[in-house]
Amino acid sequence: MPLPPFVWTVRGTTPGPTVMLLGGVHGDEPVGTVLVDRLRFAFGLAGVAAETESDDVRGTLVLAYGNPVALRRCTRAAEGRRDLNRWFLPKDIGRAPSETDAEDLRRARALAPLLAAASYALDLHGSSSDSPPFLCALSITARHRALAPLFDVPYVLGDPHGFLAADLGLREAGTTDGWVGRHGGCGFGYETGRQDDFSRAEIAWAGVRRFLVATGVLAPEADERCFGLRPAPPAAPPVFYELLCCTAAEEDGFRYLPGRNQGWTPVRTGEPIGQYPSRRLVCAGMGGLLVFPKAPRLVRRGENLFYVAAKT
Ligand SMILES: [Zn+2]
Structure with missing residues (x-):
C-alpha cells in the first residue's frame, strides 16, 4: 500500500x-x-x-x-x-x-x-x-x-x-x-x-x-x-487527573473573568469563571482544576466552555 x-x-x-x-x-x-x-x-x-x-x-x-x-x-x-x-x-x-x-x-x-x-x-x-x-x-x-x-x-x-x-x-x-x-x-x-x-x-x-x-x-x-x-x-x-465535570455555553458572547482563562488553575465549587453579556455568571460545577478553557473566539452556544478535573 x-x-x-x-x-x-x-x-x-x-x-x-x-x-x-x-x-x-x-x-x-x-x-x-x-x-x-x-x-x-x-x-x-x-x-x-x-x-x-x-x-x-x-x-x-x-x-x-x-x-x-x-x-x-x-x-x-x-x-x-x-x-x-x-x-x-x-x-x-x-x-x-x-x-x-x-x-x-x-x-x-x-x-x-x-x-x-x-x-x-x-x-x-x-x-x-x-x-x-x-x-x-x-x-x-x-x-x-x-x-x-x-x-x-x-x-x-x-x-x-x-x-x-x-x-x-x-x-x-x-x-x-x-x-x-x-x-x-x-x-x-x-x-x-x-x-x-x-x-x-x-x-x-x-x-x-x-x-x-x-x-x-x-x-x-x-x-x-x-x-x-x-x-x-x-x-x-506527573500527577494523574480525570475530567469530572463540564460546563456548556448557554448564551452567546461568553467572556472569562480576569485570570480565569488559564488551564490547570484551582477552582472551588460554584466559583464564577466567566460571564455572558447579560451579566449572568457562569460558575464551576465542582471544585478541582480548571482544564481546556476554550478561547472565547471559539465558543459556540451548546458547546463546552471549560472542564473541571480531579485527581484519580
Ligand atoms: Zn489539538
Missing part, C-alpha cells in the same frame, strides 16, 4: 515496535510538525511521502502531519466543526466512502490503519488558551502510567466518562489515542502549551526523544548520535 501524503516511515533493520509520531492533527497547532520534521530530516526523508531503512531503528518509526489541508489553512479542522481528532470511530472509518465525506474524515480513513498498527503513538497538540503542558488519553492504562514520567509535564488527564465527546454531540470522542487503544496499542495526546507558543517545543522534544528510546524504536546510541547528548530525566513525575 502506498503511503498517504505527509506520512514518512523509517523501517529498522532489526525487529521492534511500530511507533507513530503525529503533529498538526489540528491545523492551527503547528508545534508538533516542527518536531516531526526534526526526525524526518534526521533520517533524510524529504518529499510529500517517503520511506527509508535505517540501522538506527528497531521496528518501524512512522512520522506524520495529521491534517495537511487544515495546516495549509491554519484552521483546527479542514472543514466544519468536527475536526480530525473526532473522526476515529468505527462507524465513520468503516462505512463506505462517499463524495460528500468531510475532508477530515477522508484524512482519518487514511491515517486509521497506521494508527491501528502502532504499538505506541504520540499525537502533539497545542491549546487555544494558555496552559502548562500535559498528557492526555481517553483511558489511562498501566502502559500510560509507565511511560508518562518520561515527559516533563506536571499532569496526565484521562476522560473515562466521555466529556470530550459530548462537546460535539458524539457518544465517543474519536481521538487518535482512542483509536490506538481500541487496536491494542498505547496512544497519548500531548498538549505542549498554547498553540502559538513555540517556547516549550524543546521540553516536548526532550520528551519525544525519551519516548522513542523507551519504546525501543530508537536505539539510545542512535538518539545521541543524531540529536546530541541525551536529555536528563524530568525532575518530578
Whole structure:
C-alpha cells in the first residue's frame, strides 16, 4: 500500500515496535510538525511521502502531519466543526466512502490503519488558551502510567466518562489515542502549551526523544548520535487527573473573568469563571482544576466552555 501524503516511515533493520509520531492533527497547532520534521530530516526523508531503512531503528518509526489541508489553512479542522481528532470511530472509518465525506474524515480513513498498527503513538497538540503542558488519553492504562514520567509535564488527564465527546454531540470522542487503544496499542495526546507558543517545543522534544528510546524504536546510541547528548530525566513525575465535570455555553458572547482563562488553575465549587453579556455568571460545577478553557473566539452556544478535573 502506498503511503498517504505527509506520512514518512523509517523501517529498522532489526525487529521492534511500530511507533507513530503525529503533529498538526489540528491545523492551527503547528508545534508538533516542527518536531516531526526534526526526525524526518534526521533520517533524510524529504518529499510529500517517503520511506527509508535505517540501522538506527528497531521496528518501524512512522512520522506524520495529521491534517495537511487544515495546516495549509491554519484552521483546527479542514472543514466544519468536527475536526480530525473526532473522526476515529468505527462507524465513520468503516462505512463506505462517499463524495460528500468531510475532508477530515477522508484524512482519518487514511491515517486509521497506521494508527491501528502502532504499538505506541504520540499525537502533539497545542491549546487555544494558555496552559502548562500535559498528557492526555481517553483511558489511562498501566502502559500510560509507565511511560508518562518520561515527559516533563506536571499532569496526565484521562476522560473515562466521555466529556470530550459530548462537546460535539458524539457518544465517543474519536481521538487518535482512542483509536490506538481500541487496536491494542498505547496512544497519548500531548498538549505542549498554547498553540502559538513555540517556547516549550524543546521540553516536548526532550520528551519525544525519551519516548522513542523507551519504546525501543530508537536505539539510545542512535538518539545521541543524531540529536546530541541525551536529555536528563524530568525532575518530578506527573500527577494523574480525570475530567469530572463540564460546563456548556448557554448564551452567546461568553467572556472569562480576569485570570480565569488559564488551564490547570484551582477552582472551588460554584466559583464564577466567566460571564455572558447579560451579566449572568457562569460558575464551576465542582471544585478541582480548571482544564481546556476554550478561547472565547471559539465558543459556540451548546458547546463546552471549560472542564473541571480531579485527581484519580
Ligand atoms: Zn489539538
